[in-house]
Amino acid sequence: MTTLTPAPPRQKPPVAPVARRTLAAPSRNTVTATVILLALLAFSAWSLGEMDLRIDFSYALSFLERTVPFVWPSVGDILWFSVLTLAIVISGTVMAAALSVPVAYLAAQNTTPFRATRWLGRFLSVTSRAAPDAIMAMIFALVIGQGALAGVLALGLHSVGMISKLTADAIEQIDEGPRLALRAAGATKGQEFWGAVWPQIMPSFVATVLHRTDINLRVSVILGFVGVSGLGYELSHALNTLNYREAMPWAIIIFVLCVGFEVISSVVRKTLLGVQPTGRGLGDRIVRRASGVSPTVPAGPVVHSRVRPWTRDRVTTTSFAWIAVVAVVASVWISATQGSNFTNFWLNAGIAFNRLWPPALAESNWEATAEKLFETVQIAGAATLLALVFSIIIGSFAARNVAPNGAVRTGFRFLLVGIRGLPELLLCIFFIILTGLGPGAAVIALGIGGVGLLGKLMADSLEEVDPGPEHALRATGATRAQIFVSATLPQAAPAFVGHALYLFDTNIRAATILGIVGAGGIGYMLAGAARINQHELLVLLLCVLVIVFVVEAISSWVRQLIK
Template sequence: MSSRTQTGDLKVRTASVGAAPGPRTGAAARALPHLTLLALAVTACWAVVDLRINIATLVDGAHNAVDFTGRMLPLDFPPLAELVRLAGESLSIAVCATLMSLVLSVPVSMLAARNITSNAYARGGARGVIVLARAIPDVIMAIAAVRVFGLGATAGVVAMGLHSVGMVGKLYADSLEEVDEGPRRALRAAGASRPQELVAAVLPQVLPAFIATALHRLDINLRGSVLLGFVGVGGIGFEIAQSFQRLDYRRGMALAVVVLALCLAMELLSGTVRHAILRGAVQEGKARRNRLTSRLPGRGRGRDLGRGTAVNGTGAPAVRTSVRPGGSPTWPLARVRRWTYAVVTVVVLWACVRGAELSATQLAAGLADLPSVLGQYLPPTAPGGLEGLFDALWVTVKTALAGTVLGMVLAVPVGVLAARNTSPSPRVSRVFRTLTVAVRGIPEVVLAIVLVVVTGLGPVAGALALAVGSLGLLGKLVADSLEELDPGPARSLVATGASRGQVFFAAVLPQALPALAGHTLYQLDVNIRAATLLGVVGAGGIGFELLNAARVLEFGLVTTIVLMLLTVTLITEAFAMWIRRVLA
């Protein structure tokens, strides 16, 4: 046999080994994500034990809880005029921050969407901006914004507005990438320009998702405005911080009850507004597309210029309009309703801008001082060494792990009882759905403040606050996931005489496990950021070090802590993306 033949055989064997891994290699690759999740779950359970979160801890804190209740009651509400002013200022900050994030997120999301922007470098840059905005907590941005713009609402609006781009921009980009390309291709074939394609074919499809995301972010920013009060942003959060610093628990908890009422009202109102505004949005988009194509050149007889477009005998789209018997067109009730909503929205936005007391002069002065202020944060420093910072960071990670696993333990039964297809009755489902809404309305910072008083300073209060907060979101996500499952396997088992428990563990739970894993990882990502923020109010960890560094004007140390948090956040997000991809 020639050497050439031997070399060829070796190449074939090498290629075969590389292309088709053996059974052991394939099994190991498939088992790796499951083993990784198991290791993460074991670590989270160890974190609960290491932080000494147990029945004895809760029993020891029961006496403090009774004492705190006595010092809290009766609640001391401020005068009605003062209460309205504080609530209005917090709402104005949240609305203005959300509006700022929407204005910034639309162009960023269009640059990040693969089907809108063909340049890979532009897409990568836009995605990088989105990840960076999401990774830096808003309280860190608020500390820097207070240095730039001073105490007050302006710093809060800028901080929450920039931070919100991380979530809003990502969801907007995902919505843009999921649009149906058929209407765009039809308009392009009819001679439409690129802006016309975006306005008439893309915008109507993504408008429902855009509005829903904006309302959801407004709800989040209202909760976030409470925490920013602890670093100098105005509104009701600032008054809560001042009350607790004076140990005035009656006034502080009264204001916390007001915040809870505002959050619940905002969630209910956003759901109602979302349902009212989004009703008929797709039909309006079709009508707009029809009107545009009727004015474009290149129409041919019988050509369908857009999905759902009727074509008449002359080749022009047949656009339906409401006409009076006398022949003059009228406005349908749906259009009048939408214009009414638009006018009300503009008025509310104008009132919120006035209520937040945003000043163009203050913004311009702050931007002029921005280079000098940012120079104070460079270079990163660690006067006490990095060892203590890493220890504090590990405490924050343990707090997030413990809060996530405890929240999941609470959320699974609540989600099962809240889902219509697994709940014993519709009434039980409604009760537990209401419970998840009520829990989501309680800001974690308020929970943390109460639990710090009950259990003392440290990560135990933070972990318990995160667990309760996780119950609201994870309970809802678990219920939604269960309701979206394929009912076929469960019906098959019911037909064979299986009990409710057998149906759940044999047919429902195996289908739901991938979604549960994804939801838990998302909650862990959220809780790592939240654990940092709760350190500001006494829950320990790296957040406590961050607040102390800002108070003593150690801005280089603040930068070091931010970089550490950014690294952990990016690692967590990359890990979650990998797990979701391999389990999909």
């Protein structure tokens, strides 16, 4: 008889211990970046408190009495000086674009031949950005005379800094696959660049050049105060002779031209490139549409044809290209025939070198120079903080995923375009009238002007965030404010930091320029040294270069830490 053995009692499976959720300790990089940013924020807040921003509207009423009624220039003068200004701006920007490509090639980590050449490329980029364009125009005027070419060279060399930096950033963000494929096929370095790198960065490069053209148009107003022909020179002449009835019409013309060019530039970028932000930083703001295929329609089989059809897009692109070629040729011809020349270039260059070298600064001016340099950094910090506060508000309502409706977004986008159309120099002169000479006018002018750039960059960054967290919170019934604070803003915060640091870097150079018209900082000393003692000018320029290098290094370090 078989005896059945009872089955062993079923044992419960072991229960895994419940892991306690613990908050991960912040990394060392995060802590370092936070400390640096808080220190910069505290410095900017303290600087803003130190500035005298009181506005006396009695000065405004007195100024208004001296400007009304306006005395408008003739239609012929308006057209000619507008064309001359655009010619100088376009020629300088084209020159900068041509020089920026080899500089960016050396500065980009994935294309530079050696580590030393990368440092050389970065050095050239930072140095050209640091040298104030107005001071460069003064120096070129000593060599080739006052006129259009001095402005072209100043704008061209100064613009290399921005264009080459953003182009180098775009090169470092490319897909390496095509370049490696060409290398495996035995292509040379040049073939790798033009066959694999350039097609990927060209949309970003074109967008950067167009954006720099907008900036140079506003900068051309400043160059008019140092003798460069154009609208800025006519404005400076009217102001220097206290003829405010003629000065205000020139200021209005400059504003309308800047806003109009900003709108046209935006339309051209969208038409030619299909602007779509990618969210990978200032150097990569747009991407190319997929070979003419609509992004909403899946690409079908490739059909090869001997004759490329003249589609609407091809006609538009070709028309814009020929218009650009004609504009560039005409601009170069106009600029080359207005005033400046290279007849006695080497003789004048030797005279200018003797005036600049060796650098020397009187011991009695050391303390004043240090104070003015520190004041320049204070102006930049205070203006950046002022712009940051208003940019967060305006930029948020200009973002598609934050604005309550399309009308609000469109209204705030137009507001940002209008602000960007205001040259900082015009704002500075206006606020000097209201506040008097000193750094307060520069802070307000740069603060308002910074909203145009920073607000747009912030709006773009908000629109580029991952919509997943926003949809998840919206599905749970969260309010618009809760979605913004919990999902949208945290994702865009690193980009905000990068944009603010970029503006701080830019404002240091802008504050240097605004000092020329009496808005505090080192600019007034630079303008005086350029006219009287060029040996001191070189020392002051070197001091500005050191400050810009330090700020650039800190900004780059912080951006690397928060990646």
